[in-house]
Amino acid sequence: MKVGILTFHWATNYGAVLQAYALQSYLSQLYKEVKIIDYLPANHEKKFAKIFLTKRPSQIGPRILEYAKEQRFIKFRDLHLNLTDRYSSSNELQSTPPKCDAYICGSDQIWNPSFTISGEGKKTLSYFLDFGNETTARIAYAVSFGCENYPVEAAELVIPELKRFNAISVREKSGCKIIRNFGLKDPEIMPDPSLLLSSYDYDKLCDGMVSYPNNFNFFYYIHNNQQTIHEIETYFRAFFKERVISTRSSKYATISINQWLAFIKKAKTVVTNSFHGLVFSIIFKKNFIVIPVEGQLHGMNDRVYTLLNQLGLQNRLVDSCSKEKLNMALSTQIDWDQVENRIQELRKAALIFFKTSIVSTQEKNFSNI
DSSP states (O other), X not given: OEEEEESOTTSSXXXXXXXXXXXXXXXXXXXXXXXXXXXXXXXXXXXXXXXXXXXXXXXHHHHHHHHHHHHHHHHHHHHHOOEEEEEOSHHHHHHSOOOOSEEEEOSBSTXXXXXXXXXXXXXXXXXXXXXXXXXXXXXXXXXXXXXXXXXXXXXHHHHHHHTTOSEEEXXXXXXXXXXXXXXXXXXXXXXXXXXXXXXXXHHHHHTTOOOOOSSEXXXXXXXXXXXXXXXXXXXXXXXXXXXXXXXXXXXXXXXXXXXXXXXXXXXXXXXXXXXXXXXXXXXXXXXXXXXXXXXXXXXXXXXXXXHHHHHTOXXXXXXXXXXXXXXXXXXXXXXXXXXXXHHHHHHHHHHHHHHHHHHHXXXXXXXXX
């Protein structure tokens, strides 16, 4: 059984790369040959020259940091991801698709309408597996739309492609609603691939990461103009005796994936507005609080709400810089045995999903011979 994974493995984002690594590692235990389809649209490739192609000089500094971080990500991908040959466009995927028995797209926000409408500067359906022959299984695992309401323009493009899928699962409740509104069968909710591995599986990625301070609080947050988590970081610096380490500082803005994992693993407390910051805080059993993303991207929060509800951790959500809310969340002990039991149930559901999806596809193809 040859399996090809299509996901956002190329993003300069810790969670995006780690969930790709996790899904590859997990499926490699089930199937003989598993590769990540190395689809990197040419217009998304980070090149040094692009740093200076801006009319806003203030963006040059952040772009340099992002480029430096990407160089570290490249080393991780080269070392840990089993990649196919490079595909730079949807046209290349369609003309010479990777030969696989099954394509699995997911996880992450691969079905975000912004990419669907203009991912390559035009309508782009690669993440809806619009390539390959009809006998290849098409499976969506824990995919995310990255929004709560899907634009009509994008829906008209993707519904015909989704009807070709053998099985569809999503990562959050809002995804179920969107699929249902498409007039398709209700999908199952599956855990992010990162949760399919244990802390022991990630420990080896932290090996050698020894030069870390003791007793520190780790802040990891994404997106700009996030006032609440910024206020909480200011509060921590003023009233907590432990050191604060934040990826918003230029000193830590370009840390490697291995370092990022080690910071979470070794922190006393993790404060984040990132879904995968939340996921790895749970995997490493850290005291943590999670802050909703603010502004126009608030639709991304459903993935956080879904996971917190699944694991009974709703009290770790803090939506304002309130001394009372912070103290209550941080002082409440987490029942990690209960959390681990719930994670094990999610893993069982994922195993059943993969086995039934692949088996039913094989039976269908055999009957058509």
